[in-house]
Amino acid sequence: MATGTLHIDLDAIAANWAALDAKTSVETAAVVKADGYGLRADKVALRLTRAGVRRFFVATAEEGIRLRAALGHGFEINVFSGHMDGDTPLIREAGLIPMLNSAEQVTRHRVALPGAAYGVQLDSGMNRLGMEPADWATLRSDLEAGPLTLVMSHLACADEPAHPMNPAQLACFTEMTAGVTVPRSLAATGGVLLGPDYQFDLCRPGVGLYGGFPFADATPVVRLSLPVIQVRDVSAGETVGYGAGWTAERKSKIATLSAGYADGLIRYMSDKALLWAGDTPCKLAGRVSMDLLTVDVSTLDEVPDHLDILGPHQTVDQLADEAATIGYEILTSLGPRYARRYSGDAA
Ligand SMILES: *Cc1c(COP(=O)(O)O)cnc(C)c1O
Numbered sequence: 137m138a139t140g141t142l143h144i145d146l147d148a149i150a151a152n153w154a155a156l157d158a159k160t161s162v163e164t165a166a167v168v169k170a171d172g173y174g175l176r177a178d179k180v181a182l183r184l185t186r187a188g189v190r191r192f193f194v195a196t197a198e199e200g201i202r203l204r205a206a207l208g209h210g211f212e213i214n215v216f217s218g219h220m221d222g223d224t225p226l227i228r229e230a231g232l233i234p235m236l237n238s239a240e241q242v243t244r245h246r247v248a249l250p251g252a253a254y255g256v257q258l259d260s261g262m263n264r265l266g267m268e269p270a271d272w273a274t275l276r277s278d279l280e281a282g283p284l285t286l287v288m289s290h291l292a293c294a295d296e297p298a299h300p301m302n303p304a305q306l307a308c309f310t311e312m313t314a315g316v317t318v319p320r321s322l323a324a325t326g327g328v329l330l331g332p333d334y335q336f337d338l339c340r341p342g343v344g345l346y347g348g349f350p351f352a353d354a355t356p357v358v359r360l361s362l363p364v365i366q367v368r369d370v371s372a373g374e375t376v377g378y379g380a381g382w383t384a385e386r387k388s389k390i391a392t393l394s395a396g397y398a399d400g401l402i403r404y405m406s407d408k409a410l411l412w413a414g415d416t417p418c419k420l421a422g423r424v425s426m427d428l429l430t431v432d433v434s435t436l437d438e439v440p441d442h443l444d445i446l447g448p449h450q451t452v453d454q455l456a457d458e459a460a461t462i463g464y465e466i467l468t469s470l471g472p473r474y475a476r477r478y479s480g481d482a483a
Contacts, residue, residue: 162339165193166189166192167324217265260322272312286319363441393443401445
């Protein structure tokens with residue numbers, strides 16, 4: 137087989153959820169947007185229901201309808217983008233709960249689906265999604281009189297515990313929601329780790345479930361193994377890859393692996409990222425191409441049939457550092473060509 141294998145440990149995801157849940161005394165939901173951060177929302181969510189999760193969050197109603205098909209009824213599916221034009225049939229059919237972000241969305245939801253549940257997303261300072269304090273002040277009593285399930289907001293800097301935005305947003309959210317009787321939620325993964333002041337009634341971690349920063353104690357979830365297609369010797373002075381970008385300083389051995397930027401191994405990793413043959417690191421030699429990587433395996437006595445680019449030696453965040461990005465982007469870029477193999481899947 138010439139495609140890489142992405143091993144996904146669903147038990148590790150459940151363990152990460154339980155470890156985050158243990159840091160709070162309130163309900164812990166799960167964010168499975170972007171197809172479960174690239175790992176398949178249906179598999180992840182089904183495993184998490186067995187761990188005790190009852191509420192899920194997705195980005196769009198389209199994601200919500202697919203998740204409902206996988207989960208069946210009895211679980212709450214909340215949609216961060218709220219009630220967009222065209223969402224009505226999806227929200228109705230799948231019983232989704234939109235997090236209403238604006239007066240316009242409030243009107244759309246009430247006209248299209250009178251009596252249908254909703255949450256409200258407030259802007260406490262990130263200026264991305266949610267009602268501004270003035271909108272909320274105008275609409276609040278009316279919204280509270282209806283089937284309101286949740287009032288939430290999102291932290292911009294929760295992965296930097298000392299950032300002054302954290303207490304500023306906490307104060308803003310606390311003030312905006314004073315006297316609210318429905319559950320309140322401010323914390324994603326970073327917010328859970330900021331402690332009880334930030335946890336309110338419901339936490340909604342995403343990346344920590346999948347083993348990513350800022351949950352430093354997470355159990356690793358993914359291992360990505362790439363098959364070696366060919367191995368060759370190159371002499372000192374020969375070059376490797378597009379642009380002849382890497383030159384052998386001495387006689388070297390180059391392995392060509394099946395995966396490239398079309399699979400989420402972005403070109404910026406060229407000449408920098410490490411792959412692992414068991415415990416031995418081997419560096420990328422030359423540019424990442426669309427379907428192939430070239431790796432300097434000169435130190436190996438024997439070249440194995442696979443090298444790992446993610447696994448116990450290299451987390452998504454460590455690989456992200458080599459690519460000037462973040463673990464979230466590495467995870468959600470892992471392409472459709474990999475064979476996804478799940479452990480911990482059995483009912
Ligand atoms: C993505 C997202 C989350 C989850 O954030 P993580 O940092 O992955 O834990 C929670 N809430 C909102 C509004 C989000 O967009």
